[in-house]
Amino acid sequence: MDKWSKIRARLVDAQEELYKIDDEYRKSKNDLDTKWEFLGDFYRGLDQKFDEKHSIILSEYSKMPDATEEMLDAAVETIRRYQWVNEEEFKTRQRELERKYDDLEDSYKKKYRKQESVVEQLSSELKACQTDEK
DSSP states (O other), X not given: OOHHXXXXXXXXXXXXXXXXXXXXXXXXXXXHHHHHHHHHHHHHHHHHHHHHHHHHHHHHHHHOTXXXXXXXXXXXXXXXXXXXXXXXXXXXXXXXHHHHHHHHHHHHHHHHHHHHHHHHHHHHHHHHHHHHHO
């Protein structure tokens, strides 16, 4: 195999590696997008549940002849505390996902740039080889 063919084969391999990096990035990003959507759905579901709990408590409170304002306040405060804890959990998971997005983006850019420089170097070598043959 002559020099030109060897460089050409390495260039093809390097370009395939570039495509592979793109594919891995897209797959990982799609996975993160799916997790992001699930997290949003989970949060919306929590909001709905807490709204339902508020309605149930208000409804039951209105039916109780011996209910006091303090009893209602305590029940509503308990729901608010649970809601706050769940919102904090949501925010924590959201920040984790945002970090994963950032890490994925940084990793992708580094790998892609590195591989891109390999492709450019091999392309230059190939052109130089073609020029030498002429």
